[in-house]
Amino acid sequence: MSNEPENARALAPVSARIVLSSDDIDRVITRIAHEIIEANKGTADLVLLGIPSRGFPLAQRLAQRIAATDPTLDPSAIIGQLDVTMYRDDLRHSTTRTPVPTRLPATGIDGKVVVLVDDVLYSGRTIRAALDAIADLGRPRIVRLAVLVDRGHRELPIRADHVGKNLPTATTEKVRVHLSEVDGENNNEVIIEATA
Amino acid sequence: MSTSTTAYLIRGAKPLGEEPSDILIQDGLIVALGADAIAHASAATATLIEAAGQIALPGMVDLHTHLREPGREDAETVETGTRAAAMGGFTAVHAMANSNPVADTAGVVEQVWSLGKRSGWVDVRPVGAVTVGLAGKQLSEIGAMADSRAGVRVFSDDGICVHDPLIMRRALEYVKAFDGVVAQHAQEPRLTEGAQMNEGEVSAVLGLAGWPAVAEESIIARDVLLAEHVGSRLHICHVSTAGSVEIIRWAKSRGVNVTAEVTPHHLLLTDELVKSYDPVFKVNPPLRAESDVLALRAGLADGTIDIIGTDHAPHPSEAKECEWAAAAMGMTGLETALSVVQHAMIETGLISWADFARITSTTPAAIGRVSDQGRALAVGEPANITLVDADARWIVDPFAMATKGRNSPFKGLELPGKVRTVFFHGHPTVLDGALNTPRITEGA
Amino acid sequence: MKHLLSTLDLSREDAIRILDIAEEMAAVGTREVKKLPALRGRTVVNLFFEDSTRTRISFEAAAKRLSADVINFSAKGSSVSKGESLKDTAQTLQAIGADAVVIRHGASGAPARLAATDWIDAPVVNAGDGTHEHPTQALLDAYTLRTHWAATHGNSALGSDLAGMRVAIVGDILHSRVARSNLWLLRTLGAEVIMVAPPTLLPHGSHAWPCTISYDLDATLAGGVDAVMMLRVQGERMHDSFFPNTREYSRLWGFDDARLAALDAQPGSETIIMHPGPMNRGLEISSAAADSPRSTVLAQVANGVAVRMAVLYLLLSGDQQRPAGL
Numbered sequence: 001m002s003n004e005p006e007n008a009r010a011l012a013p014v015s016a017r018i019v020l021s022s023d024d025i026d027r028v029i030t031r032i033a034h035e036i037i038e039a040n041k042g043t044a045d046l047v048l049l050g051i052p053s054r055g056f057p058l059a060q061r062l063a064q065r066i067a068a069t070d071p072t073l074d075p076s077a078i079i080g081q082l083d084v085t086m087y088r089d090d091l092r093h094s095t096t097r098t099p100v101p102t103r104l105p106a107t108g109i110d111g112k113v114v115v116l117v118d119d120v121l122y123s124g125r126t127i128r129a130a131l132d133a134i135a136d137l138g139r140p141r142i143v144r145l146a147v148l149v150d151r152g153h154r155e156l157p158i159r160a161d162h163v164g165k166n167l168p169t170a171t172t173e174k175v176r177v178h179l180s181e182v183d184g185e186n187n188n189e190v191i192i193e194a195t196a
Numbered sequence: 197m198s199t200s201t202t203a204y205l206i207r208g209a210k211p212l213g214e215e216p217s218d219i220l221i222q223d224g225l226i227v228a229l230g231a232d233a234i235a236h237a238s239a240a241t242a243t244l245i246e247a248a249g250q251i252a253l254p255g256m257v258d259l260h261t262h263l264r265e266p267g268r269e270d271a272e273t274v275e276t277g278t279r280a281a282a283m284g285g286f287t288a289v290h291a292m293a294n295s296n297p298v299a300d301t302a303g304v305v306e307q308v309w310s311l312g313k314r315s316g317w318v319d320v321r322p323v324g325a326v327t328v329g330l331a332g333k334q335l336s337e338i339g340a341m342a343d344s345r346a347g348v349r350v351f352s353d354d355g356i357c358v359h360d361p362l363i364m365r366r367a368l369e370y371v372k373a374f375d376g377v378v379a380q381h382a383q384e385p386r387l388t389e390g391a392q393m394n395e396g397e398v399s400a401v402l403g404l405a406g407w408p409a410v411a412e413e414s415i416i417a418r419d420v421l422l423a424e425h426v427g428s429r430l431h432i433c434h435v436s437t438a439g440s441v442e443i444i445r446w447a448k449s450r451g452v453n454v455t456a457e458v459t460p461h462h463l464l465l466t467d468e469l470v471k472s473y474d475p476v477f478k479v480n481p482p483l484r485a486e487s488d489v490l491a492l493r494a495g496l497a498d499g500t501i502d503i504i505g506t507d508h509a510p511h512p513s514e515a516k517e518c519e520w521a522a523a524a525m526g527m528t529g530l531e532t533a534l535s536v537v538q539h540a541m542i543e544t545g546l547i548s549w550a551d552f553a554r555i556t557s558t559t560p561a562a563i564g565r566v567s568d569q570g571r572a573l574a575v576g577e578p579a580n581i582t583l584v585d586a587d588a589r590w591i592v593d594p595f596a597m598a599t600k601g602r603n604s605p606f607k608g609l610e611l612p613g614k615v616r617t618v619f620f621h622g623h624p625t626v627l628d629g630a631l632n633t634p635r636i637t638e639g640a
Numbered sequence: 641m642k643h644l645l646s647t648l649d650l651s652r653e654d655a656i657r658i659l660d661i662a663e664e665m666a667a668v669g670t671r672e673v674k675k676l677p678a679l680r681g682r683t684v685v686n687l688f689f690e691d692s693t694r695t696r697i698s699f700e701a702a703a704k705r706l707s708a709d710v711i712n713f714s715a716k717g718s719s720v721s722k723g724e725s726l727k728d729t730a731q732t733l734q735a736i737g738a739d740a741v742v743i744r745h746g747a748s749g750a751p752a753r754l755a756a757t758d759w760i761d762a763p764v765v766n767a768g769d770g771t772h773e774h775p776t777q778a779l780l781d782a783y784t785l786r787t788h789w790a791a792t793h794g795n796s797a798l799g800s801d802l803a804g805m806r807v808a809i810v811g812d813i814l815h816s817r818v819a820r821s822n823l824w825l826l827r828t829l830g831a832e833v834i835m836v837a838p839p840t841l842l843p844h845g846s847h848a849w850p851c852t853i854s855y856d857l858d859a860t861l862a863g864g865v866d867a868v869m870m871l872r873v874q875g876e877r878m879h880d881s882f883f884p885n886t887r888e889y890s891r892l893w894g895f896d897d898a899r900l901a902a903l904d905a906q907p908g909s910e911t912i913i914m915h916p917g918p919m920n921r922g923l924e925i926s927s928a929a930a931d932s933p934r935s936t937v938l939a940q941v942a943n944g945v946a947v948r949m950a951v952l953y954l955l956l957s958g959d960q961q962r963p964a965g966l
């Protein structure tokens with residue numbers, strides 16, 4: 001819900017191309033999972049917080065990959081969902097957003113290594129909101145950011161630690177991420193749509 | 197000098213909506229009709245009023261107008277109120293007594309009467325208060341008011357009910373000496389304490405204190421029995437409920453000398469409008485239910501209800517620009533009465549234009565004992581004539597009205613019927629749908 | 641949603657959305673940092689023409705938890721008590737830059753007037769108007785009922801309505817804005833409503849309401865209800881002959897110890913006892929009932945803050961130029 005300006009939705013796509021296939025997404029997630037373990041020197045204190053709506057299934061997939069390397073780890077015990085609606089800076093200017101639940105792992109986030117997970121990194125405003133939300137929920141030791149796609153055009157000094165694919169785009173283009181957990185069975189791909 | 201020496205020849209108008217007939221007016225009187233009019237010696241020099249297709253009616257007479265002067269000149273004056281009356285097709289209005297000071301002495305009624313004379317737009321007939329200060333305790337100087345230059349015949353505490361049964365009995369008896377009539381504002385005070393709107397399904401939802409129909413009906417029932425007992429004339433102001441119509445119908449069947457009026461707004465509007473909480477719909481008696489509206493129309497059509505009374509009640513804007521409970525009660529009505537009655541009664545096929553003349557002119561003049569009003573459109577009669585373009589339609593704009601009051605509940609509504617010309621004792625007070633000049637009489 | 645004036649014009653979808661958002665808002669109340677930045681820089685005016693400390697502080701807490709600035713404007717001792725009109729007050733608030741007005745007024749329809757006129761542009765929340773409505777009270781009651789209903793069925797409250805619930809509303813229905821708002825909202829959410837009152841305290845037109853009307857509290861309770869909502873009764877009403885005296889009222893229509901015992905004797909009864917407060921202990925509700933495990937009085941207060949947060953959030957976020965619904 002964060003990867004495009006609201007007003008772009010009204011415009012009809014004139015062309016669309018797939019930039020990540022279902023297999024590509026799988027490979028990218030496996031790679032990021034390994035990067036996270038690498039950076040953390042293991043799985044200790046890891047918490048993956050997905051930003052709704054597509055950051056959460058990505059966090060789930062990452063947790064499964066990470067757990068695959070460590071049989072003692074319960075993937076559901078290290079993931080959570082972080083709703084940033086109330087922290088957005090555009091509440092007055094878009095249609096009213098409905099908040100969704102924030103769910104933290106039972107261990108909380110104090111002293112943890114929190115990896116924020118989102119699908120597309122664009123202006124950086126969603127991540128800014130997420131950092132504020134985290135600050136109200138506890139005090140992690142480290143906060144890192146993992147995204148499936150970084151499409152550029154940052155408006156804030158924010159960068160990702162783990163990037164699935166860097167995707168140079170024009171602001172007139174839209175990046176659509178489809179994940180089967182949200183978008184239905186066998187619907188796993190990243191598409192760029194050019195708009196007139 | 198009188199301006200009525202001029203002659204006017206009305207061409208092609210249809211008296212009471214019937215066959216077209218020319219009307220020649222001279223020196224304040226109707227001097228010829230039909231073929232005689234054009235053949236008359238004065239016809240050649242007469243001012244021509246082209247009125248083909250228009251309906252000629254006897255000038256309308258309102259038995260229930262609040263002119264507010266003296267005391268509330270911010271709401272209305274005799275001058276502005278009578279301009280509004282002329283624009284609405286009236287040639288006479290009865291000015292209600294609830295001014296400040298109250299019209300309970302010969303002095304006040306003569307003041308109102310002479311203000312009316314000076315204005316010259318319509319005949320102003322003051323109504324005298326039944327009790328001193330409308331307090332319901334002591335009869336006012338009914339005889340002095342009757343014998344004054346104002347010649348008061350209608351007595352009313354309107355705005356307040358003469359609720360004490362003994363005072364009401366005495367008033368009914370006493371006015372007999374002066375051929376007077378008591379016009380009762382029927383509202384049982386205990387049953388309407390704090391009342392804000394009609395008591396029914398809408399008030400239950402809106403949480404506004406209810407004004408039960410029985411508060412009106414119980415007073416009417418009592419008063420028709422009192423009028424029968426003492427053999428006097430009783431007039432019921434602004435009947436608003438189906439039950440009231442029933443009681444009056446019963447009383448008339450017994451031969452009680454009772455007459456009744458209904459306002460234009462009670463013939464058209466219902467309490468559903470209160471859902472907006474817009475105080476422009478706040479009025480006393482309150483707007484009632486659809487079934488009441490239909491019963492009032494039926495009662496007016498079958499003669500149970502005798503007349504239309506506007507209950508024109510202008511208020512300054514601040515009296516309505518507030519929350520419902522704090523707002524004043526009342527609506528303007530003079531400039532919309534004809535259109536609303538045409539819409540509710542004539543266009544529905546309930547009455548004819550001849551009936552319209554009876555309920556807006558002949559009968560109200562008879563109740564008020566106004567001898568030179570409400571007359572037939574006949575040779576030798578005073579030329580009080582209203583010409584109406586019944587086919588015209590217009591959108592009500594309170595800011596375009598002559599009254600000071602902007603509190604019209606019909607605002608924005610499209611209504612039929614436009615008053616084109618009004619002759620008041622032979623003088624055109626309204627010409628081409630606009631105010632012309634007042635009638636100047638010697639000694640005024 | 642531009643204003644919240646009544647529950648009569650609230651759709652099922654809108655009502656459930658408010659309750660769902662309130663669930664998220666309630667979660668904030670359990671955190672260490674009980675504050676969200678959503679309404680930072682916005683000004684909420686509490687315009688109270690009637691004293692009601694409870695409602696005012698509930699709205700104040702709600703606005704502050706969303707980081708709004710709050711101005712409390714009490715009519716007492718202000719220019720309003722010196723005869724200033726509602727119009728002038730509203731225009732003053734407009735000039736001050738109020739982004740939302742929460743109004744409590746003794747006259748039914750006063751919030752609707754503020755919303756309908758051009759005196760002020762800000763969204764208007766009805767915090768109780770005369771004997772008309774009190775929509776946020778009904779929303780918090782619905783929230784409380786939904787929580788109870790979901791718990792007894794082992795479901796999640798999110799997204800659900802009140803279908804299948806039977807709720808008795810007992811007491812001075814005639815003068816109760818809480819009863820009216822609850823009737824419309826509970827019906828919209830699919831609950832069945834039974835109004836129980838002496839005939840003098842039922843509005844004349846209430847026969848047309850979508851509820852059952854009963855004069856018999858014991859029969860209603862024996863018939864099985866999931867919740868009984870006791871309304872505040874003013875003892876002074878006996879001076880207007882609405883009932884003979886408080887003793888008789890309490891015996892016939894109060895939730896007393898005997899009725900509590902009867903309820904406890906019903907096998908498996910999970911009936912909750914609700915009250916919008918402030919309570920007249922010993923009149924419409926006994927202390928034992930008010931303090932029993934069935935009582936949701938304090939939960940209602942807590943839920944009030946969450947529901948009012950949801951309402952303020954919905955009214956003050958989103959592009960208000962858009963005509964879209966909620």
Ligand SMILES: [Zn+2]
Binds near residue numbers: 355356381433
């Ligand atoms: Zn009256």
